[in-house]
Amino acid sequence: MTKQKDKHSSGQQQDSKAKGFNNPFARLEGLRDTLPSTKPQLRREDFPDTPPQGGPERTVVRLETDRAGKEVTVVEGLGLPATELQEWLQALQRALACTGTVEGERLVLKGDHRFKLPDLLLRRGVQRVVHG
Known part of the structure; x- marks a missing residue:
């Protein structure tokens, strides 16, 4: 009977780790989308294909x-x-x-x-x- 309890308790530990119970960074996962991007973002309004007239010489x-x-x-x-x-x-x-x-x-x-x-x-x- 003790072997069954050990198997059951280890399954719970793996479940809780997967959910982030023991992971200190699990709460930060939800904030990942709010961080600034590390990939370049070329916006059309910032850099149009045809440059505007009257810019710096x-x-x-x-x-x-x-x-x-x-x-x-x-x-x-x-x-x-x-x-x-x-x-x-x-x-x-x-x-x-x-x-x-x-x-x-x-x-x-x-x-x-x-x-x-x-x-x-x-x-x-x-x-x-x-x-x-």
């Missing part, structure tokens, strides 16, 4: 290191107001799946995005992109 894209020694990609010379810079930053962050900040009139994106960024900027309306 020239911008400079360069790779720098931040204070911590990490690589950041800097976009300078857009000449846009602060509110538009923030919109451009958010669109680029979604498209490149990275984080970034607005520092004065510069967009600073974490990571090396020198090769993907010119195409996105041209689709956003920039006339010419220069690597600096």
Whole structure:
């Protein structure tokens, strides 16, 4: 009779583990959909196939290191107001799946995005992109 109880109790333990009773991360599974995506998201409204007229004439894209020694990609010379810079930053962050900040009139994106960024900027309306 003890063997039957052991089999029955081990079945319950497997069931409770599958349900997440002993798993400390089981409650976080429901929050997975609310996390930001790690995959690029190219939205048509952010990057249309035909660029809008009247965008910035020239911008400079360069790779720098931040204070911590990490690589950041800097976009300078857009000449846009602060509110538009923030919109451009958010669109680029979604498209490149990275984080970034607005520092004065510069967009600073974490990571090396020198090769993907010119195409996105041209689709956003920039006339010419220069690597600096």
